[in-house]
Amino acid sequence: MLDSILTVLILSCRYVVDSTDPPVGHLKPIGRHRPPMASIEERGSFPTPQEMFEKYVKASKPVIFRGILEKGMLPAYKLWTDDYLREKYGSESVDVESGKKENRKWNMLSISMADFLNRYKTEDIYMVNDVSPKMAEDINMPSMFLCGGFQNVVQNVIMWFSSGGTKSVLHNDGLDNVNCLIDGEKYLVMIDKKHKTEVEDSGWMKDGQYSKVDVEKVDLLEFPKLRDLPWYEIKLHKGDCVFIPFKWYHHVDSQNGRNLAINIWLHHLTKFNDSNCNNTGFDESKFVSVSQFRKERKVTDFRDFLLGELEDLKHIDWPTFENFVKPFSLLNAKEIEELFDALDADDDEKIIEHEVMIANMEDLFRQIPSLQHLLEESPYEESLGEIEDKERYMDSDTPQVTDEIDEEELKEQQRIFANAARRTLTEREDL
Known part of the structure; x- marks a missing residue:
């Protein structure tokens, strides 16, 4: 009888200790609470516009295009050295965030491209700039967006530029977008939009569509719904592009070293119009400047x-x-x-x-x-x-x-x- 009582007491004590232990990943970077889901699909070429719509946009499925910029789609990939940007666009005004760890309450600064290039390697600044029409001449539209309606819904083109070490908040966007890495590396944590309830259970800022969770030290006691949340891991290298679907939650960490990317934002297409698409499909080497599709x-x-x-x-x-x-x-x-x-x-x-x-x-x-x-x-x-x-x-x-x-x-x-x-x-x- 005494042995049974002692056994119950020991088990009870173990339960108390275990139940008070912090959850796995507590106060660790986002994604440390559990291993990532199976890998995101990778391709070495762009799909046709019809396939892009059906398989990725309509299905809300991200996809990585490995080494795609090596095929010549983006003139900026070869051209945009610091010297080139200074010489050709040095006088242009660009928008800059003061702080590499994103804080959406901070104001943007407006400085010249030349000024940014002189400062970005030593200061805590990060360019998040709407590419000017002149700079857009160095950017081609991905062939998968050349027809079907995609060409009518280009919203804008953004340039992201830093010396690395930038960290975004956990957020989602009301647009589809393709992010292409001209230089450096990026690490992405992605969460399917179907997990809206868990992500937005607490600390979600509707005026901005982002979470207040600290992506470097996730407090799983304050945000308990994140403890078992499935997530995907993406590692982008120089020359890669990734399609991020409308409303998918994501956090982006730009690794140390020169980090330069552009992304093309498109309104979420709900129907595909094949009347203006060539039945033979689109060659990914067909280069058309994005400036032709970008609306005023x-x-x-x-x-x-x-x-x-x-x-x-x-x-x-x-x-x-x-x-x-x-x-x-x-x-x-x-x-x-x-x-x-x-x-x-x-x-x-x-x-x-x-x-x-x-x-x-x-x-x-x-x-x-x-x-x-x-x-x-x-x-x-x-x-x-x-x-x-x-x-x-x-x-x-x-x-x-x-x-x-x-x-x-x-x-x-x-x-x-x-x-x-x-x-x-x-x-x-x-x-």
């Missing part, structure tokens, strides 16, 4: 604005459309009706996301000149936190249209419009 800022602003209004709706009918467009008084009643009819491709009296994605925005701007005034020089630097100003403005009395454009009113509407457009990049719901 005002065009992407307008598409983003419409997608933002659709984030909680399956469609927009005429009364709804009229209500949210009316406050932008630069559009008169006839123009609002023309705009709705142009977006309603199948004439069913409602606008859906796919119709916004395939709409020829350049034609719309030609048809409705008032759109030009609304989006010219949109003040994109305004804070996302000011989006509530849109609601304040929409509740106010709508001013009458006059022949003369009030500059202050125009500036206010541009600011509201830009914030509404920018919101969709971070707040769109899963499809």
